[in-house]
Amino acid sequence: MRIGVPREIKVEEYRVGLTPASVREYVADGHDVIVEQGAGLGIGASDDIYRSAGAAIVDTAAEVFATADMVVKVKEPQPTEWRQLRENQILFTYLHLAPDTAQTKGLLASGCTAIAYETVTDAHGGLPLLAPMSEVAGRLAIEAAGAALRKSADGMGKLIGGVPGVAPSRIAVIGGGVVGTHSARMAAGLGADIVILDRSLPRLRVLDEMFLGRVRTRYATLEAIEEEIIGADVVIGAVLVPGASAPKLVSRAHLARMKRRAVLVDVAIDQGGCFETSRPTTHQAPTYLVDEIVHYCVANMPGAVPVTSSHALNNATLPFGLALAGKGIRALIEDPHLRAGLNVHRGQITNRAVADSQNLPA
Ligand code: NAD
Structure with a gap:
């Protein structure tokens, strides 16, 4: 699978979806990783560091969204981003859709498969990616x-x-x-x-x-x-x-x-x-x-502390991201905890709490 990492564009967001250490893991599993130039600068990771971890650097976010099978981010997609998402593309990031009607509509219209970090569960009833x-x-x-x-x-x-x-x-x-x-x-x-x-x-x-x-x-x-x-x-x-x-x-x-x-x-x-x-x-x-x-x-x-935060986040998201990269949406069928993260799929809300909070069908 081709994994894409755009630079975060939300105001004052310096974290990055994949650290160079995570890129190395995806590449070792046989995947292609493309990273938007400058995506890691907020955590002190230059494009050269990403290259030596095995990523290809691309000039624009548009190239990431146009060619990646799975986009890995940190913050919820902004309007310019959700307009570039498309059907058969996986988005793996924080979404926080419940209070955000505009983004929910944007994701529904895109047709993408959006998996929210914050609703992935674990066997103890916890939220391991939150x-x-x-x-x-x-x-x-x-x-x-x-x-x-x-x-x-x-x-x-x-x-x-x-x-x-x-x-x-x-x-x-x-x-x-x-x-x-x-x-x-x-x-x-x-x-x-x-x-x-x-x-x-x-x-x-x-x-x-x-x-x-x-x-x-x-x-x-x-x-x-x-x-x-x-x-x-x-x-x-x-x-x-x-x-x-x-x-x-x-x-x-x-x-x-x-x-x-x-x-x-x-x-x-x-x-x-x-x-x-x-x-x-x-x-x-x-x-x-x-x-x-x-x-x-x-x-x-x-x-505010993107270095600590990006590494802490990657430690938690890596096994789920590798499962998605390896198996595609089959990973959701096999793992009920990852499936709990599925919020939007091909124009449908697939999370009951998100649907209820916006009076939309799930
Ligand atoms: P958690 O599920 O670990 O803990 C939430 C706790 O709230 C639970 O123990 C639950 O029993 C308790 N609770 C629920 N309703 C309650 C009520 N009416 N009165 C008292 N307690 C109640 O969640 P968490 O990981 O600790 O996250 C807490 C919040 O912080 C979430 O909204 C999360 O999204 C948010 N958060 C915000 C930021 C930020 O940057 N602002 C960052 C991380 C998390």
């Missing part, structure tokens, strides 16, 4: 919160870990999955006072064992969420209902009861956000104020 970016975003959320708490950034002027004799910041993490766990780990390392709220009791049990009393856990009733956010200096929004839009757990009315200049980090913004007042922001202008509460809502957080 997990590495969630690990990155979860850890980064605490760095972002620390920066936003500073006076110069409109925050209340508090250090996450405090110092001996001065209390640390209170951090409420809503959603104790991959993002929430990694946020809690970072925050614990810095010495914060942390609570994790989740709707899953089994998950709370795992977290309780993992943190051995270092982090409090609470079942996420409306009342518990309200109590914890009111006392918090930082709230991390890290919930997920797979494939669906995020539930709104903090309303505008809540903001008036929170500490002035507290920080909300809405990591779930890529699924529409779990705070009523969230709207997507960029790394260039990551925060804004609503009712004197600082909001950080960057939709592509891992893009």
